[in-house]
Each structure stands twice: as structure tokens, then as C-alpha cells.
Amino acid sequence: MTSTPPPPPRGLLVHEWIAPAGGSENVLEAMARAFPDADVRCLWNDAPARFRGRRLSETWLASTPLRRNKALAAAFCLPTWRMLPPDDFQWMLVSSHLFAHHARVRSSAGDVPKYVYVHTPARYVWTPEYDPRGQGLAVRSVAPLFRALDRRRAAEPLAFAANSRFVRERIAKAWGREAVVIPPPVDVRSIADARTWDTRLSDAERRTLDALPDLFLLGASRFTSYKRLDLVIDTAERLGVPAIVAGRGPDEGALRDRATRARVPVEVIASPSDALLRGLYRAASVLVFPAVEDFGIIPVEAQVLGTPVVTGPVGGQLETYEPGVTGITADSLTPDDLAAATSSALSLPPFDGAAATARFSSEVFEERIRHFVTG
CATH class of the missing domain: 3.40.50.2000 (Glycogen Phosphorylase B;)
Incomplete structure (x- = not known):
């Protein structure tokens, strides 16, 4: 009698927000192809057609005006990522260019193991010279607090992947973590x-x-x-x-x-x-x-x-x-x-x-x- 193979481990893909167009969204789509049975969670989804048929859930921010102002939403992202609903996933793969790597999901066995694909540590927190959004007085005044918390959360993942050697070096400088380089997908x-x-x-x-x-x-x-x-x-x-x-x-x-x-x-x-x-x-x-x-x-x-x-x-x-x-x-x-x-x-x-x-x-x-x- 042939035994039935066990089901594949349940996984979760996590992404900041889903826009109608964008390089990070293309990466998420490739991740979804690589893991066709994984669920998706994001802050909000502005392109529902991109993942039609996929189990996808948004956070409470999706029902607020904050989804229209990413700069204002940034501070609210921090606690939101820590309050994702519990579920018995075996792993989570995070696509992060802001604070998605802060995400935590609890299972019956404890925190779900986390792997993070990094497009960049948040530019306007860590490298404002590359992003004018980080050069204003308001952002500069809170950046030290954000950096301290960001560094602490970066100690949690099991592993990091960077989209380039350039970003790998910034991960090492910002978070003190090593990363493997996996260039993003191009069609x-x-x-x-x-x-x-x-x-x-x-x-x-x-x-x-x-x-x-x-x-x-x-x-x-x-x-x-x-x-x-x-x-x-x-x-x-x-x-x-x-x-x-x-x-x-x-x-x-x-x-x-x-x-x-x-x-x-x-x-x-x-x-x-x-x-x-x-x-x-x-x-x-x-x-x-x-x-x-x-x-x-x-x-x-x-x-x-x-x-x-x-x-x-x-x-x-x-x-x-x-x-x-x-x-x-x-x-x-x-x-x-x-x-x-x-x-x-x-x-x-x-x-x-x-x-x-x-x-x-x-x-x-x-x-x-x-x-x-x-x-």
C-alpha cells in the first residue's frame, strides 16, 4: 500500500504594501510562484488583481486614510507588524524595504521562523543621503529611535538575503548581520x-x-x-x-x-x-x-x-x-x-x-x- 506523502510545510509571504506597479511587487510575485501554496500578508493591497486567487490578508491600516500617506503610516507600521494574527505557519519569507522585517507571527510552537529578503534597510532612516524623504527635520529627529528599534528587530530573523552586494554592505553596517546576495528577478x-x-x-x-x-x-x-x-x-x-x-x-x-x-x-x-x-x-x-x-x-x-x-x-x-x-x-x-x-x-x-x-x-x-x- 502506497502511503500518501505529507503536505508541504505551510508558509507565509510578508510584504510592506502592494502597489499596482513596482520592483518589490515583482519580487513578491516571483516569491509567490516559488511557493504557490503560501499565504500573503501585507499592510494594504492597492492591486487586488495581482494576487487574485491567493489567500491574502491586509492589516488594520488598509481601512484607514494612512494607506494614502506612506510617510505618516511608517510609525504605525512598527506596532502593526508585531500584532499579526497567530497561525501555525512553519516559516515566513519577508520582502522588506521599510519595516516588514519587524513582522512577527506566533504559532502553537512559538514564533514562526523568519527569513528576510532585503531590498534595502529603510533609506530615509539609514541612508537619507540617497532619499530626500529622510532629510526633513521631522524624520531626522526620530531617526535615532527608529534605528535603535530597527537594529533590535534585525536580530530576530534566521537569515537575510540582499538584492545586491551594495545592499549587503548596508545590512552589515546598519544591522550587523551577514546576508547572501540573491539578485531580484527580471523577466x-x-x-x-x-x-x-x-x-x-x-x-x-x-x-x-x-x-x-x-x-x-x-x-x-x-x-x-x-x-x-x-x-x-x-x-x-x-x-x-x-x-x-x-x-x-x-x-x-x-x-x-x-x-x-x-x-x-x-x-x-x-x-x-x-x-x-x-x-x-x-x-x-x-x-x-x-x-x-x-x-x-x-x-x-x-x-x-x-x-x-x-x-x-x-x-x-x-x-x-x-x-x-x-x-x-x-x-x-x-x-x-x-x-x-x-x-x-x-x-x-x-x-x-x-x-x-x-x-x-x-x-x-x-x-x-x-x-x-x-x-
């Missing part, structure tokens, strides 16, 4: 196979792509000040070539104003679809990426389609390309240095983007994150 296979997205382009999007100049610089990111998309326009002006800036965010008006004042043609494309963004990657001569990122998925996506990247000298994005082959590192973020690096990138020979980025594929991530939790 390399889908991006490389243009048939999976080219047919989704609308007629208007095709006209946009057909009207692009033969040579142009691309800046793609969230439209917010610390992404430094203004430097993409500055670089284009230094080189005398057109630029396209694509993304979405609160600084759209300021970027459009900067574009109208530019000495070269600059087009701002707001809220591009995935298909249009991939079309822009494929058509661009160089992706100029001035942001200091924890990892930097956009440079990887551009490389998949054979577009070289230029970045500044600091950040996790330095780990996403091979200098002199698929990208160039500028000596600084001054327009002159960015222009010099971009000029060098324009001269790089063609490369096999799918091969160069295979190590960042979703399949590789899912295998590594399963091994991180289950051994």
Missing part, C-alpha cells in the same frame, strides 16, 4: 522574445516608436527627484543628441518643463505600457541611468534587448552590467562625465543581451529563493 525570457510583447503594442504606440530618431538617449525611471532624470537631458545636451524620458511619478510636470527648455529635442513619455517601454529599450542607442539604486532592474531590462547602459559610480546598478562590454561607468554624475561615458557607450560593439542577463532571470531567482528558505 529575461519574455523581454528577449519580442513576439511576446510586440503584438501588444497599440497603433498609437507603434506610431510613437516609428517616429523615434535613429540616435537617441533613453532615461527610464520613476519621475521623482532622486532618480535624477534631469541629468539624462543634461547629457543629451552635452552630446547634441535627442533624448526620451519615460516613466511615471510626481515630477512629471517639472520634467516636461525641463524638456521644453532643452537645447536638443526631448520627449517625455508618461506611464508607458510594458510593451512600449520594451520598444523604447530596443530602439535606444544608450540607456543613461543616473540614479543610485539598491539594485537597478531597468538597466538589466535594457541590456536584454542589446542596449548598453551608462550609470554613475555608486550603487547596486554597477552589479548589473559588464563594464566595457554591456555598459560604461561614469567617473561622476556631472553632465560632463556622464556625456564622456555615454560617448564611449555609443562605440561599444553589439552584444548578446539574453546571454549577458541570463543570471538575472526569474527562473534563477525562484530556484535561489526556494533554496534560501528550505535549504
Whole structure:
């Protein structure tokens, strides 16, 4: 008589908040694929379609106006993560870029073992130089208290994974913990196979792509000040070539104003679809990426389609390309240095983007994150 195998251990995925779009949400989706039977808990869910059919629960913050103001909600997150309802999970995997690693769930056997995937220790608490939200008087006045509590909570997890060596070093400095590096997932296979997205382009999007100049610089990111998309326009002006800036965010008006004042043609494309963004990657001569990122998925996506990247000298994005082959590192973020690096990138020979980025594929991530939790 054949015995029935035991059911797999019950697991829980924990995430800060779920937004309609975002790199950390893409990581959570990959975690959900790696652990198809795991439940999900988050502070609130602004994209219910992303995890339809999954057992997902929100905290009390979801029914308050605080979900519309992440800065105000931050202090309330701390006790909220400690009051998650008890359940007999065998493990929990936490996706953390603020305070989700504080999460605690009690089971009948005690606290549920916790594994944490770190996008970054909270930037505006630990590295405000990279995030203007941490430079205001109110945040600076409470940051020492937050850091002390954050360090104490960071002693709890069984293990940490960082999305880059850059973040691993910040984990060691902030929390005194070691971490294994597991780069976040990029949909390399889908991006490389243009048939999976080219047919989704609308007629208007095709006209946009057909009207692009033969040579142009691309800046793609969230439209917010610390992404430094203004430097993409500055670089284009230094080189005398057109630029396209694509993304979405609160600084759209300021970027459009900067574009109208530019000495070269600059087009701002707001809220591009995935298909249009991939079309822009494929058509661009160089992706100029001035942001200091924890990892930097956009440079990887551009490389998949054979577009070289230029970045500044600091950040996790330095780990996403091979200098002199698929990208160039500028000596600084001054327009002159960015222009010099971009000029060098324009001269790089063609490369096999799918091969160069295979190590960042979703399949590789899912295998590594399963091994991180289950051994």
C-alpha cells in the first residue's frame, strides 16, 4: 500500500504594501510562484488583481486614510507588524524595504521562523543621503529611535538575503548581520522574445516608436527627484543628441518643463505600457541611468534587448552590467562625465543581451529563493 506523502510545510509571504506597479511587487510575485501554496500578508493591497486567487490578508491600516500617506503610516507600521494574527505557519519569507522585517507571527510552537529578503534597510532612516524623504527635520529627529528599534528587530530573523552586494554592505553596517546576495528577478525570457510583447503594442504606440530618431538617449525611471532624470537631458545636451524620458511619478510636470527648455529635442513619455517601454529599450542607442539604486532592474531590462547602459559610480546598478562590454561607468554624475561615458557607450560593439542577463532571470531567482528558505 502506497502511503500518501505529507503536505508541504505551510508558509507565509510578508510584504510592506502592494502597489499596482513596482520592483518589490515583482519580487513578491516571483516569491509567490516559488511557493504557490503560501499565504500573503501585507499592510494594504492597492492591486487586488495581482494576487487574485491567493489567500491574502491586509492589516488594520488598509481601512484607514494612512494607506494614502506612506510617510505618516511608517510609525504605525512598527506596532502593526508585531500584532499579526497567530497561525501555525512553519516559516515566513519577508520582502522588506521599510519595516516588514519587524513582522512577527506566533504559532502553537512559538514564533514562526523568519527569513528576510532585503531590498534595502529603510533609506530615509539609514541612508537619507540617497532619499530626500529622510532629510526633513521631522524624520531626522526620530531617526535615532527608529534605528535603535530597527537594529533590535534585525536580530530576530534566521537569515537575510540582499538584492545586491551594495545592499549587503548596508545590512552589515546598519544591522550587523551577514546576508547572501540573491539578485531580484527580471523577466529575461519574455523581454528577449519580442513576439511576446510586440503584438501588444497599440497603433498609437507603434506610431510613437516609428517616429523615434535613429540616435537617441533613453532615461527610464520613476519621475521623482532622486532618480535624477534631469541629468539624462543634461547629457543629451552635452552630446547634441535627442533624448526620451519615460516613466511615471510626481515630477512629471517639472520634467516636461525641463524638456521644453532643452537645447536638443526631448520627449517625455508618461506611464508607458510594458510593451512600449520594451520598444523604447530596443530602439535606444544608450540607456543613461543616473540614479543610485539598491539594485537597478531597468538597466538589466535594457541590456536584454542589446542596449548598453551608462550609470554613475555608486550603487547596486554597477552589479548589473559588464563594464566595457554591456555598459560604461561614469567617473561622476556631472553632465560632463556622464556625456564622456555615454560617448564611449555609443562605440561599444553589439552584444548578446539574453546571454549577458541570463543570471538575472526569474527562473534563477525562484530556484535561489526556494533554496534560501528550505535549504
